[in-house]
Amino acid sequence: MGRLKVGLALLLLGALLSGTVRVQAQRSEIGIGVGGAFYLGDINPKKVFHDTRFSAGVFYRYNIDTRLALRFAGTYGRITASDQSFDNPRNLNFRNDLVDIAALLEINFVNFFTGSRQHRFTPYLALGAAICFSNPYGRYYDPVSQDARWVALRPLHTEGQGLPGYKKEYSLAQFALPFGIGFKVSIAKGVSLGLEWMMRLTFTDYLDDVGGDYANVGDVRSNYGDIAAHFADPSGLEHAIGSQRGDKNFFDWYSFAMVTVCVRLNGRESLCPAYGQRQLKKRY
Numbered sequence: 001m002g003r004l005k006v007g008l009a010l011l012l013l014g015a016l017l018s019g020t021v022r023v024q025a026q027r028s029e030i031g032i033g034v035g036g037a038f039y040l041g042d043i044n045p046k047k048v049f050h051d052t053r054f055s056a057g058v059f060y061r062y063n064i065d066t067r068l069a070l071r072f073a074g075t076y077g078r079i080t081a082s083d084q085s086f087d088n089p090r091n092l093n094f095r096n097d098l099v100d101i102a103a104l105l106e107i108n109f110v111n112f113f114t115g116s117r118q119h120r121f122t123p124y125l126a127l128g129a130a131i132c133f134s135n136p137y138g139r140y141y142d143p144v145s146q147d148a149r150w151v152a153l154r155p156l157h158t159e160g161q162g163l164p165g166y167k168k169e170y171s172l173a174q175f176a177l178p179f180g181i182g183f184k185v186s187i188a189k190g191v192s193l194g195l196e197w198m199m200r201l202t203f204t205d206y207l208d209d210v211g212g213d214y215a216n217v218g219d220v221r222s223n224y225g226d227i228a229a230h231f232a233d234p235s236g237l238e239h240a241i242g243s244q245r246g247d248k249n250f251f252d253w254y255s256f257a258m259v260t261v262c263v264r265l266n267g268r269e270s271l272c273p274a275y276g277q278r279q280l281k282k283r284y
Contacts, residue, residue, distance in 0.1 A: 028265045029061040029114055033196070035258030037077030042210040042246040043092055044081040048255075051085065053078040055256050057100075066111035071104040071126070079254050081208065082139075090245070091234040094208045095150060096136045098254060100200065102178050104128035112184070114192040114264040121185035130176040132202060132254070136209040138231050153209040156228035159245060160215030163223060170206040176254075177201045184262070194260035202252050210246035214239040 036052035044050050057075030064070065077100070082093035104126045112122040137150040160166035180198030187193055205211030214233055221229035233239055 027063045029063070029192075029262045030265065031059050031061065031194075031260050031262030033057045033059070033075070033194075033256075033258035033260040035256060037079050037098070037254060037256050039079035039081065039096075039207060039252060039254045041081075041208050041250075041252035042205070043083055043088075043094065043208050044086070045247075049257075051080050051082075052257075053080055055258065057256070057258065059260075059262075061106070061262065063113055066113055066116075067108045069106040069108070071102075071106055071128075073100075073102045073104065075100040075102070075256055075258075077254070077256055079207065089235050089237060091236070092208075092210055092231075093139050094136045094153065094210075095139070096134050096207055098207075099133040100130050100176070100178075100256070101133075102128055102130035102176075104178060106182075112186070114186050114262060115189045116186055121183065124182050124184065125180075126182060126196070126198065127177075127179040130178050130200060132174045132176045132200065133172060134174070134207055135172055136207060138209065140227060140230065151227060151231070153231060154206075155224075156231055157220060157224050158209055158215070158228060158231045159212045160219060160232075163215075163219055166215060167212060170204060170211075174202050174204045174207075176203070184260075190264040190266075192262045192264075194262060195258075196260060197255070197257045199253060199255045202254070205246060205248065205251055207252040207254065208246075212246055212248060213242050214245045216241045 034056050037055040038049050038052045040046065055075060055077030057073055059071050059073035062070045077098050078095065079098060080095040083090045084093070105128055107125045108122045109124060110119045110122045112119050136153045138153045139148060140151045141148045154169065154172065157163065157169070161169045178198050178200045180196060182194055182196035184192050184194035217229050217232050220232045239245070
């Protein structure tokens with residue numbers, strides 16, 4: 001994922017949020033988060049938090065009342081994994097920089113808002129919908145120059161995508177279903193801290209560029225070159241054409257675990273914590 005696309009996505013999110021913020025400042029909060037990202041899929045099938053990499057994001061929260069809030073967020077995170085970590089002879093690896101744009105509903109366990117005196121903290125559940133923009137890369141060692149570099153995998157059609165008799169190319173933009181748990185605590189009149197762990201179920205098997213069967217390496221080489229042929233089957237085992245390269249029965253997952261800081265925007269009113277009513281109170 002190029003830096004330009006990341007910047008444009010976050011700029012678009014910021015423009016959208018700024019317009020909403022001006023309308024409902026008394027119920028609005030903005031925040032940032034920093035943490036880690038990991039993935040589950042064909043190369044890492046089950047190890048939670050394995051090879052966790054950096055993630056960061058920005059968000060806008062609109063408090064419907066003291067129990068419910070809407071959140072719009074833009075998050076960047078890097079996911080990566082290698083067969084070598086699991087002693088898998090396929091010898092596949094990947095790295096993917098994700099940009100996630102999400103709309104979430106937060107459900108507080110108790111009546112809470114930033115600055116509340118009655119309940120200063122609450123666990124919460126979050127769920128919603130997201131769009132994920134990704135671009136998987138593979139680590140390639142050049143035997144001629146003896147240099148290693150990252151190579152974009154989708155243009156290499158490593159499973160023969162786009163060739164007659166093979167699947168079509170996969171999309172770099174995917175729908176995802178986010179859900180998770182969190183904990184937030186009010187530390188000042190207008191500031192709260194949070195800790196959150198969210199999982200994303202995607203509807204693609206190609207965050208890691210692995211999801212189908214081994215293609216004819218000769219077909220891949222003749223159409224896309226030697227590097228493409230290498231990534232089609234880097235094991236050196238010459239797998240049979242049509243044998244399983246990835247598990248087609250499961251979609252890929254990715255996850256963000258983050259610490260957040262949230263600031264309530266200036267407003268003369270705040271949410272009333274009593275009984276979870278959707279009313280406003282002029283004094284904190």
